[in-house]
Amino acid sequence: MSEARIDVQVEHKHAPPPVEKKHPNTCPKCGSHYRDDELEQTLWVCGHCGHHFPMRARARIDWYADDGSFLEEATEVRSDDPLDFFDLRPYAERLAEAELNTGLGEAVVIGQATIGGHPVELAVMDFSFMGGSMGSAVGEKFSRACDSAIDRGVPLVSVTSSGGARMQEGILSLMQLPKTVCAVEDLHDARLPMLTVMAHPTTAGVLASFASLGDVTIAEPGALIAFTGPRVVQQTTRERLPDDFGLAEQNLRFGHLDAILPRSEQLEHLSRLLRLFA
């Protein structure tokens, strides 16, 4: 055994130094560290530099919805594994793990609620469930949210946070783009508004479908909003990227957003819009 040992020192001499894994409660921008209850009080925003930490779907719903008004829908919808997909690990296993780790059935939570007294339908994505990726179940739940809004004649408030389509469902995940687009078109035919809040990150298949179709679109500060992310653009085109490439700030400058709002201002803004559309 001991003779066969390989000198790993040599092999790793040129390897990059291991990335220091920061605690999720440590601000990646300024290094401030917070207790869970501190972050909860500040809506997961860094008190020093204003960095917006990722916000879980349930926490956001508790915050947006008037107390006790939220009634969740489509709780039974789960992803299936139509391709028996197996990369380094089986898709079925990844799904089970995501459900255990997040306590969510899928990467989006939908339901009825009131915001500032206005009845709405909510569809809130959660990035911690497989990167918020959109497979058949996410597409179905979002579409049902549109239907529920139509049935009750109320606006849809949609919060997006997603890495894109869920590759493990192959072409069926791509079909969730036209599926959710058709659902939004049905909502628009019923003359009901969709208000979209883009959280970090809103990319690829979700940006190229329902996320971009809001009547009013606001984004959180610093959110990545891009069809193709900076790493892939850099690798494919070897172009020099602007410093704020793909960020909400650039998207606002180029006319793709109505506003960038910190969390502290979002609820008042949404309530005002709901009054205007009422």
Next chain:
Amino acid sequence: MTDRDHELTLRQRLSGLSRLPLLRGVRVDGEADRLRAQLVRLNADTTDETIWHSVELARHVDRPYTMDYVARMLDDWVELHGDRGRADDGALVTGLAQLDGRTVVLLGHQKGRDVKERLDRQFGMAYPEGYHKAMRVMEIAERFGFPVISLIDTPGAYPGVAAEQHGQGGAIARSQAEMARLTVPTVACVIGEGGSGGAVAIAVADRVLMQENAIYSVITPEGCAAILWRDAGEAKKAAAAFKPDALHCLELGVIDGVVAEPAGGAQLDHDEAARLLKAALVESLEELEDTPGEELRRRRRAKFRGMGVFA
């Protein structure tokens, strides 16, 4: 799904296929035979190779592109240029023409034949301007009641700095929304690579067809391998896992029919490939033309809203 169930669905699909009026004009028997042969190959568990063969044929340098079909299938072709805002995108061509005696609007991705044309057309990867042009031309179709024919052949939408700044994601979303609103018959066919959002942007059609050796996928095999296997060299494995070939797309209910190609692939006989494609497009249009526009739109949306498999 167990192997047994899988085979059963495939067989059901096949039996449905032989009755499909859509494919009558393209020799359904020959087509069914070929698919049956594919089924045998699937059963023989050589899916990796079969699927990879499709990927190679779909990207074959001699494969006919949109303009090759335009020249062979359409009369009185008038190309329409520019998005009326910023640019003319050569990766996505649009125009008016006659197909079998009726005026149609044609949209199609266009790759290039030589190095210069490939660069000019960005290898068939459209900028947002390309989709803006498509939307503007769809409006013409809607206003004058022209059917829309859409030929899809792109590795994906262009992944560049300017493309992002000009709103690639939003353009793809709005192009789909425009197609979901049309009240004219729409037929799309994947004639090579149906790559991700860049493809589906112009594929929200009443009838979506795929040529026998075309592929339609959420990401390129290389991209999928790079992300899930952390090695772009595993593209073959990735393709086998996400199954972008026509038969699997048909089985999953993503497309409505498969268009036969000349034996050995469309690259071997452009004229015959165009004849077969034209027959399938005309056949599909004839099926749709008597349906009122509102009903077409309702059914189109219902079709796409029914897509997906979940528990």
